[in-house]
Structures are given as structure tokens and as C-alpha cells.
Amino acid sequence: MIKQYFADLHIHVGMSESGKWIKIPTSRRLTVREILKEAANRKGMNIVGIVDALSPLVLADIKRLTEEGLLTAVNGGGYIYKEKTLLILGAEIETREPGGGLAHTLVFVPDIQTMAAFSAYMSQFIRNISLSSQNAHMPLQQLVNIASNFDALIIPAHVFTPHKSVYGVCCERLAHILSDKEMGQLAAIELGLSADSDMADRIGELAGYTFITNSDAHSLDKIAREYNIFALYELSFKEVAWALSRTAGREVKGNYGLNPRLGKYHRTFCTGCGFIDTGGLMEHCCPECNSNSLVKGVFDRVNEIADYPEPHHPLHRPHYFYQIPLEFIPGLGKKIKDKLLDEFETEMNIVHYASHTELTKVAGTKIADFIMSARAGTAAIAAGGGGTYGRLLKI
Ligand SMILES: [Zn+2]
Ligand SMILES: [Zn+2]
Numbered sequence: 001m002i003k004q005y006f007a008d009l010h011i012h013v014g015m016s017e018s019g020k021w022i023k024i025p026t027s028r029r030l031t032v033r034e035i036l037k038e039a040a041n042r043k044g045m046n047i048v049g050i051v052d053a054l055s056p057l058v059l060a061d062i063k064r065l066t067e068e069g070l071l072t073a074v075n076g077g078g079y080i081y082k083e084k085t086l087l088i089l090g091a092e093i094e095t096r097e098p099g100g101g102l103a104h105t106l107v108f109v110p111d112i113q114t115m116a117a118f119s120a121y122m123s124q125f126i127r128n129i130s131l132s133s134q135n136a137h138m139p140l141q142q143l144v145n146i147a148s149n150f151d152a153l154i155i156p157a158h159v160f161t162p163h164k165s166v167y168g169v170c171c172e173r174l175a176h177i178l179s180d181k182e183m184g185q186l187a188a189i190e191l192g193l194s195a196d197s198d199m200a201d202r203i204g205e206l207a208g209y210t211f212i213t214n215s216d217a218h219s220l221d222k223i224a225r226e227y228n229i230f231a232l233y234e235l236s237f238k239e240v241a242w243a244l245s246r247t248a249g250r251e252v253k254g255n256y257g258l259n260p261r262l263g264k265y266h267r268t269f270c271t272g273c274g275f276i277d278t279g280g281l282m283e284h285c286c287p288e289c290n291s292n293s294l295v296k297g298v299f300d301r302v303n304e305i306a307d308y309p310e311p312h313h314p315l316h317r318p319h320y321f322y323q324i325p326l327e328f329i330p331g332l333g334k335k336i337k338d339k340l341l342d343e344f345e346t347e348m349n350i351v352h353y354a355s356h357t358e359l360t361k362v363a364g365t366k367i368a369d370f371i372m373s374a375r376a377g378t379a380a381i382a383a384g385g386g387g388t389y390g391r392l393l394k395i
Contacts, residue, residue, distance in 0.1 A: 006348055008227040009049030010214030011035055016057035023132035026218050032061045040085035043224040044346025047086045052132045054091035054119045077110025077237025086235035089115045094135040095143050101170035104157040107147045110237045118150045144182045153241055158192025160298040162265050172305045188212050188244045194263025194298035197320040202306035207314045210244045213257040225325040229253040256323040261381045262390040267297035324374035328392050336363050
């Protein structure tokens with residue numbers, strides 16, 4: 001029987017259990033073990049993708065967890081944590097186009113052995129294979145061809161962000177940097193925090209792809225700030241792959257993402273004075289300080305390269321739900337969050353299922369009102385930009 005699973009496929013490891021940094025700056029608590037604990041027990045995620053498994057240090061930690069019996073290999077690929085959450089092994093890799101544009105891509109493989117082989121192969125191109133999201137000194141095209149030899153799911157990451165992404169800085173069309181065959185080898189497209197499917201479906205070449213929405217968490221509390229609902233028969237890497245290719249009834253049923261207006265790169269901003277251009281007027285220089293060091297907002301970039309003025313959703317496209325993580329709810333600090341978790345077990349239960357009455361009992365009317373309006377998609381939002389997140393306005 002098809003069941004629904006919550007999935008966040010882009011989570012970073014900060015440190016190995018041997019105490020070596022994988023990604024700086026992150027928290028010392030951000031080990032594979034702690035990520036699994038937080039994602040499975042508190043967030044309520046059923047599928048978790050860890051994207052620093054190219055690092056032999058991370059891979060060694062994952063191997064140790066299997067030896068301890070905390071993780072068990074699944075037949076169709078991936079590892080089950082405590083009989084409830086599937087871990088899939090991924091790598092976030094940076095590529096460079098001949099024009100200099102950098103992009104991040106997620107590469108997922110079925111098991112430790114395959115990731116070890118992929119990592120060993122990539123280590124001839126990557127200077128420090130132990131660190132997160134390293135540059136592979138090759139264009140995306142080459143990475144796609146290499147990863148395809150490793151049974152990999154290849155997914156361009158946060159595709160519109162202004163610093164490191166395919167549409168942000170590498171190209172206006174994937175077809176300009178990949179052949180038809182290589183485009184067919186991409187398993188999905190990750191939208192990123194400042195974009196939604198309305199924005200992405202203004203680009204015609206994306207119609208055939210499944211979109212995914214992930215947290216790109218660099219800390220435990222950010223896990224599941226974006227996530228997906230996958231419809232699968234059971235938890236395995238193979239089922240996840242089928243959902244992305246929409247095979248045999250498996251599919252991504254829903255995308256849960258930040259309202260793009262809450263993203264920190266929504267609108268173009270000036271790095272000179274911090275001016276955020278909410279009118280979309282700024283082209284070459286800042287009207288406030290005349291500086292020309294502008295960072296193009298995702299919204300403005302999509303407008304610039306779109307095929308259509310309005311989204312053209314293909315039939316298979318699921319609904320994109322604007323999700324407001326608990327951390328954005330004014331007045332919801334650590335104490336109240338812990339109380340809510342004591343009562344409802346996971347954030348998914350708080351965000352999706354707890355009733356207004358139940359929430360009020362634990363957290364008071366004001367916070368209950370916010371959670372309900374966030375769930376209904378009616379919360380008012382001030383747009384983000386300039387590297388600062390947008391925020392919720394009072395109801
Ligand atoms: Zn990235
Ligand atoms: Zn990342």
C-alpha cells in the first residue's frame with residue numbers, strides 16, 4: 001500500500017565524531033548521530049538525506065552507526081534508523097562552468113560501498129575531500145557523466161540562488177550547458193529557500209522534472225524548515241528514485257517550502273549599503289549609494305530569464321504549500337517549543353495535525369493563532385532580501 005512520508009534530503013554534517021570539522025562554521029552538535037536523532041524523533045522526518053557523505057570522515061561515522069546497529073541497510077538501498085527513518089547518502093558538490101559560474105549539485109547513491117567508490121574517484125579532482133560542498137574543478141556536464149556511472153540520483157541544488165547555482169550564475173537554460181541525454185540524467189530539481197514552483201514553472205525546460213524542497217540545514221533546528229511528502233510503498237533508496245521519476249505510482253505528493261518572500265535572497269540588494277530593492281527597479285547601480293555591487297534576488301532573476309509571465313504547471317506538479325517553520329513564529333522560544341514537543345512529539349504533528357484548542361492549551365491563544373494561520377497559508381509576511389530572512393507580521 002502507498003504511504004506518505006515526510007522527507008528532507010539536504011542536511012549538512014558539521015563535525016565528525018572524531019572531532020574534525022566537516023563544515024565551518026557549524027555547531028559541534030551537528031554530527032550524523034545527532035542529525036538522525038533530531039530529524040527522526042523531534043522533527044518527525046521519515047526520510048533524511050545527508051549531503052556530506054563524500055567525506056571519508058562522515059562515511060566512517062555512518063559505517064560505525066551500522067556496526068552499532070542504529071542503522072540497518074535496506075535491500076533497495078539506504079539505511080533505516082530505529083525502524084522509522086530512512087537515511088540516504090548524498091554529496092553536495094560544487095562545479096565551475098567555463099565562464100566561471102559556480103553551482104551546487106546533490107548526488108545520492110544507494111549505499112556506503114558506492115559512496116566510498118564515488119568519493120575515491122572524486123578525490124582526484126577535489127582538494128579537500130573531507131570538507132563539505134567542495135569544488136570539483138569541472139563543469140556540471142562532467143559531474144553528471146561521472147555520477148551516472150555510480151547509480152546516482154543527480155539533483156541540481158537550490159537552482160536559483162544568486163551565488164552558487166545553475167540558474168543563479170551559470171546559465172539561463174540547462175540546455176545551454178547540458179546535452180539532452182545529460183538533462184535526462186537529472187533525477188529532480190531542488191528549488192531552494194527563495195523559490196517555489198510558481199516561479200520555477202515559468203521556465204519551460206523544467207516542466208518534465210519533479211521539484212523537491214529541502215532545508216539545506218547547517219544546524220539542528222533548521223532541519224525540515226523545507227521538506228516534501230513522498231508517496232512510496234516502503235522506505236528505500238529505490239522507492240525514492242521511483243518517486244522522483246514518478247514510476248509505478250510513486251511520486252512526490254507535496255512540496256512544503258518557505259514562502260519565497262521569507263527567503264533571504266528573494267529580492268535584489270546592494271552589498272554596499274544593504275538597500276533591498278522591493279520595486280525591482282535596480283539594474284546596474286544602487287539608487288541609495290551608487291554602488292554597483294548588487295546581488296540579484298531570486299525573484300528578479302526568474303523574471304529576467306523566464307519563458308512565461310505566468311507559471312505553466314505540468315499536470316504532474318504537486319501543490320506547493322507555504323510552510324512557516326516554528327522558528328519564524330513570534331514569541332515561540334525554546335521553552336514553549338519544548339512544551340509543544342512534549343505534548344505532540346514531533347514538529348510535523350504540531351505544524352500539521354494539532355488542533356487550535358490543543359495548541360492553545362500548551363502555548364496560549366496567540367501562538368496557536370499563528371500556527372493555524374501559517375497552516376492555512378494566511379499569515380502576512382514582510383519580504384526578505386539582502387541576506388536577511390523575511391518575517392511574519394502580526395495577525
Ligand atoms: Zn549549496
Ligand atoms: Zn547545502
